Amino acid sequence: LVRSHAALVLGHSGPAEVEPGRGLLEVGFDSLTAVELRNRLRAATGHPLPATLLFDHPTPAAIAAHLAAELVPDAGPGPAPGLAELDRLEGALDGGVEDPADRERLAGRLRELLGRLDPAATAAGGDGTAADSIEDRMDGASDDEIFDLIDNELGLS
Incomplete structure (x- = not known):
């Protein structure tokens, strides 16, 4: 509205x-x-x-x-943090992602974020951060994903 x-x-x-x-x-x-x-x-x-x-x-x-x-004063708590941003992302993706490399990078990032919310991942002894599974992430990563990891996760960019 x-x-x-x-x-x-x-x-x-x-x-x-x-x-x-x-x-x-x-x-x-x-x-x-x-x-x-x-x-x-x-x-x-x-x-x-x-x-x-x-x-x-x-x-x-x-x-x-x-x-x-x-x-609606008694509506209870508001939406979970991040839902508005997910709605915006969903709208941005409605047209699809043409470039296969961009699509794979985006899918990888979304899997990483989803892993942070997965209770099974945190129950396995980690705290849900990217550092918990760095070896797992690198095993199946492409060259571009490894360079992105170095730049973004290790603060070298």
Whole structure:
């Protein structure tokens, strides 16, 4: 809802063009468009919103969290950390990844991240960090993956 109305105010074609975690003042909002967004959200939700809404809650995600807390105060904890970023990644991958090398590197990184969340990996005695399985990661790694490991994991870039 917030991103849709922000996109309309900015003249964008849709909500996908408004990043949830990016400051609205950074993407072109000023005091007049901030008032317009507040008025649109007030009309859509039927909930009174302060004139300082955009300044108190500078990103679409922050405004959405504020609205959720105001409109559904007993909704419980919010989404798990990282879910919004995964949604953005999913949207970025909708068109597919053409280059097989890029696709393999991306798949490797996603497997690594998934391994951090896998309870079986942490139950095996590690703490879920990349350092736990460096030998396993290197056994099946391509040359590019090994160089990326050296650059990113060992801090040599």
